[in-house]
Amino acid sequence: MALSVLVKREIKAFLKNPAFIFTLVLIVVMYSALFGVMRIGVEQAAVEAARVNIGVVVVNQTSLVSEVLQLLNVTTGGRVRLYNSLREATLTEGVGVVIPGNFDELVESGLVELRGSVRVHSIGVVSAQSRLVVLETVKSLIEQLLPEAYSRVYNTTLPPSVRVVVTSSVVYYERELSAPSFMLISNIASMLPLLIGIIIGSNAGYATQLVAFEKVEKAFEMLLSQPIKRSRIVLAKIIGASVASIIFATAYFAGLLIPFVIMPLATQSSSGASAETISLQFTLKELEINPVTEIVLPAILALLLGLFTSGSLGILLGSLVSDERTAGILISPIMLVYMGLSFAVMFLGFDLNYVTVVLSGVLVVTLPSLHIASLLAGEPLYALVGVGIAVLTCIVLVAITIVVFNRDIVVLGVRIRFKRSE
Amino acid sequence: MSSSNYAVEVRDLTKIYSGGVVGVNGLSFTIYPGEIYALIGPNGSGKTTTLRIIATLIKPTRGTVRIYGVDVVKEPLKARSLLAYLPEEAGAYRDLTGLDFIRFMLSLRSTGKRLEEAVSEAIEISSLGRDLERPVRTYSKGMKRLLALSVVLASRPRLLVLDEPTAGLDVEKSIQVRDLVKKYNREYGVTVLLSSHNMLEVEYLAHRVGMLYKGRLIGEGSPSELKSRLSASNLEEVFVKLKSASGD
Numbered sequence: 001m002a003l004s005v006l007v008k009r010e011i012k013a014f015l016k017n018p019a020f021i022f023t024l025v026l027i028v029v030m031y032s033a034l035f036g037v038m039r040i041g042v043e044q045a046a047v048e049a050a051r052v053n054i055g056v057v058v059v060n061q062t063s064l065v066s067e068v069l070q071l072l073n074v075t076t077g078g079r080v081r082l083y084n085s086l087r088e089a090t091l092t093e094g095v096g097v098v099i100p101g102n103f104d105e106l107v108e109s110g111l112v113e114l115r116g117s118v119r120v121h122s123i124g125v126v127s128a129q130s131r132l133v134v135l136e137t138v139k140s141l142i143e144q145l146l147p148e149a150y151s152r153v154y155n156t157t158l159p160p161s162v163r164v165v166v167t168s169s170v171v172y173y174e175r176e177l178s179a180p181s182f183m184l185i186s187n188i189a190s191m192l193p194l195l196i197g198i199i200i201g202s203n204a205g206y207a208t209q210l211v212a213f214e215k216v217e218k219a220f221e222m223l224l225s226q227p228i229k230r231s232r233i234v235l236a237k238i239i240g241a242s243v244a245s246i247i248f249a250t251a252y253f254a255g256l257l258i259p260f261v262i263m264p265l266a267t268q269s270s271s272g273a274s275a276e277t278i279s280l281q282f283t284l285k286e287l288e289i290n291p292v293t294e295i296v297l298p299a300i301l302a303l304l305l306g307l308f309t310s311g312s313l314g315i316l317l318g319s320l321v322s323d324e325r326t327a328g329i330l331i332s333p334i335m336l337v338y339m340g341l342s343f344a345v346m347f348l349g350f351d352l353n354y355v356t357v358v359l360s361g362v363l364v365v366t367l368p369s370l371h372i373a374s375l376l377a378g379e380p381l382y383a384l385v386g387v388g389i390a391v392l393t394c395i396v397l398v399a400i401t402i403v404v405f406n407r408d409i410v411v412l413g414v415r416i417r418f419k420r421s422e
Numbered sequence: 423m424s425s426s427n428y429a430v431e432v433r434d435l436t437k438i439y440s441g442g443v444v445g446v447n448g449l450s451f452t453i454y455p456g457e458i459y460a461l462i463g464p465n466g467s468g469k470t471t472t473l474r475i476i477a478t479l480i481k482p483t484r485g486t487v488r489i490y491g492v493d494v495v496k497e498p499l500k501a502r503s504l505l506a507y508l509p510e511e512a513g514a515y516r517d518l519t520g521l522d523f524i525r526f527m528l529s530l531r532s533t534g535k536r537l538e539e540a541v542s543e544a545i546e547i548s549s550l551g552r553d554l555e556r557p558v559r560t561y562s563k564g565m566k567r568l569l570a571l572s573v574v575l576a577s578r579p580r581l582l583v584l585d586e587p588t589a590g591l592d593v594e595k596s597i598q599v600r601d602l603v604k605k606y607n608r609e610y611g612v613t614v615l616l617s618s619h620n621m622l623e624v625e626y627l628a629h630r631v632g633m634l635y636k637g638r639l640i641g642e643g644s645p646s647e648l649k650s651r652l653s654a655s656n657l658e659e660v661f662v663k664l665k666s667a668s669g670d
Contacts, residue, residue: 213516214515217513217514217515217516218509218511218512218513218514219512219513219514219515221474221477221479221507221509221512222507222508222509222512222527222570222573222574223527223530224478224479225477225478225479225502225505225506225507225509225583226502226527226530226531227499227500227502227503227530227531228499228502228530229499407481408479408480408481411474411479411480412439412480
C-alpha cells in the first residue's frame with residue numbers, strides 16, 4: 001500500500017514537470033525525423049544502386065567478350081553501356097568495369113581479374129557500399145554467365161573452376177582511391193563524430209549538473225556575491241566540466257582502442273571474394289594523410305570546441321533552472337541531438353556542401369568528418385569555413401552564457417506560469 | 423550628507439519581476455557606517471529582494487543603491503569587494519570538507535598571508551573543531567550556517583549582508599550567530615544589514631530597524647524609538663500598528 005503511494009508520488013513528480021513533457025515530445029519528434037532521414041538516405045542509396053547503369057570498358061573485343069556482354073546486358077535489363085576508359089565510365093554511370101584485353105586467356109587459366117570503379121559523393125559507408133555491391137553483382141553475374149557464353153562461342157563446356165574477381169576503386173570528387181582504403185577512411189570519418197558526440201553530449205550533462213547542484217547546495221548565491229567576474233565563474237565551470245569529460249573520454253577511448261592495439265586495425269573490402277585486407281598505415285599512405293595533423297589534431301580541435309560549446313549550453317541551462325532534476329531533464333534533448341547527429345552521419349554518410357559545413361560548424365560533432373571529406377576532395381576551404389563557424393558558435397555561446405550569468409535569471413531561474421482555468 | 427558618507431544608500435528602489443509581481447516599490451533608506459540595520463517584515467514583503475539587489479545578485483527595475491558611494495549596478499565588482507553576503511539558508515559544497523570550503527571561499531577574496539589569517543579566523547569563528555575535516559554533507563543545518571557565517575565574517579567586509587541569519591537554527595546556534603555578528607560590528611566596525619522574521623532578535627541586535635510591508639517601508643527608527651512612538655511594548659506590536667496605519 002505504502003509502496004504504491006510512494007510510486008505514484010514519484011511518477012507524478014515527473015508527469016507534472018513541464019520540462020519532462022517537453023522532452024518527451026522533443027525526443028519523439030527528433031528521433032522520428034532522424035530515423036526518417038536515415039531511412040530515406042538508405043533507401044535512396046539502394047534505389048540509386050538498383051537503377052544505376054554499368055559502364056563497361058572493352059580492351060579487346062573477342063567473341064567471348066561480346067557474348068558475355070550481350071548476356072550481361074540482357075540479364076541486367078539493358079543497363080550495360082560501353083566506354084573507352086574506366087574513368088569516363090565511372091564518372092558517367094557511377095559504376096564502371098574493365099574487361100581486360102587478355103580476358104579469353106584468363107578464362108582459360110581459371111582466374112579472371114577485372115578492374116572496377118564506383119563514383120561516390122559522400123564520405124560514408126552506406127553510399128559507397130551500395131555502389132560497390134553493384135560492382136560485386138556485375139562480377140558475380142559475369143562469373144555465372146561465363147559458362148553459357150563460353151559454350152555458345154566454343155560449343156564446349158567451361159571447366160567449373162573458373163573464378164572472377166574484381167579489384168575495386170572509388171572515385172571521390174577527382175580522386176581515385178582503392179575501395180578498401182576509402183571504406184576504411186569512411187569508417188573513421190563516421191566513427192569520429194560518434195565518439196566525439198558521446199563525449200560532448202556527456203559534457204553538456206556534467207556542465208548542467210555543476211550549476212544545478214551548486215544551486216541545490218545553496219552555495220550559488222554566495223559564490224555570485226564574491227568580487228570575481230561572472231565570466232571567470234562561467235569559464236571555470238566550462239573548464240571543470242571539460243576536464244571531467246576528458247577524463248571520461250580517456251577511459252572511454254582506452255576501452256575502445258585496446259582491442260585495436262591488441263589486433264592490428266584491418267578491414268575487408270566490399271568485394272569479399274577477392275579478400276582484400278588493408279592496414280590503416282597503408283590507407284593513410286595511399287591517401288597521403290598524416291594521421292597526426294589530418295585526423296588526430298582536427299579531432300582534438302573538434303573535441304575542445306565541442307566541449308566549450310556544449311559546456312556553455314549546459315551551464316546556460318543549469319543557470320536557468322532551480323533544481324538538478326529539471327536541469328537533467330532539459331539537458332537530455334541536447335545530449336540526444338549530439339549523439340543522434342553522430343548516428344545520422346554513420347548511416348547517411350557525409351556530403352561535402354555548405355549546408356553540412358554550417359551544420360558541422362554549429363554542432364561541431366561532424367567537424368572531423370568535414371575535415372576528412374574536404375581533405376580527400378582537395379577542397380580545404382570547406383574545412384576552414386566549418387572550423388570558423390565552430391569557433392564563432394563557441395564564442396557566441398560562451399558570451400551568451402556570461403551575459404545570462406550577469407542577469408537576474410541566473411538567481412531567480414525561469415518561472416513558467418500556467419493559467420489555471422477557474 | 424553625501425552618498426559616500428553612508429555605508430548603504432537606497433533611493434526609490436523598485437523591483438518588478440516578470441509577470442508584474444512587485445518585489446519592492448519605491449524603497450528608500452540609508453545605513454550609517456558601523457551601524458546594524460535590520461529589515462523586518464512578513465514573507466513576500468521584499469526583504470530578500472532588497473538584500474539581493476544590494477548584494478549585486480539581481481538588478482533593480484528602478485532606483486539606485488550605493489555602498490560606500492559605489493553604485494551596485496554600475497560597479498558591481500567594486501561593490502562586491504566591499505560586502506559579504508550570507509543568503510537565506512546558505513549552504514556549502516557537499517563534496518568539500520568544512521575546511522576546504524572555508525579556504526575555497528576566502529581564496530576568492532584574498533591571497534598569501536592575508537588568506538592564511540582569514541582561514542585561521544574562520545576556523546576559530548566556526549568553532550567546528552575537528553568537524554571541519556569532515557565533508558559538509560555530514561553537517562547539520564546549524565553547522566552549515568556557522569560555516570558560511572565564518573567565511574563571510576573572516577573576509578572582514580565593510581558591509582555584511584545577512585538574509586535571515588538564524589532562520590531554522592536552534593536556540594544555542596542562534597545565540598552563537600547573534601553574538602558573532604555583534605562582536606564583529608563592535609570590534610571591527612563592520613556595518614551590518616540583516617533581514618529577519620524574529621523581532622526579538624532584531625531588538626537585541628539592531629541599532630535601527632526598517633519595517634517592510636508589500637515592498638514598501640512603513641516605518642523606520644531605533645527599536646526603542648519605534649516602540650515609544652507607537653506606544654508598543656515590542657516590535658511585533660509596532661509592526662501590527664504600522665501595518666494598520668498603512669491602510670492594508
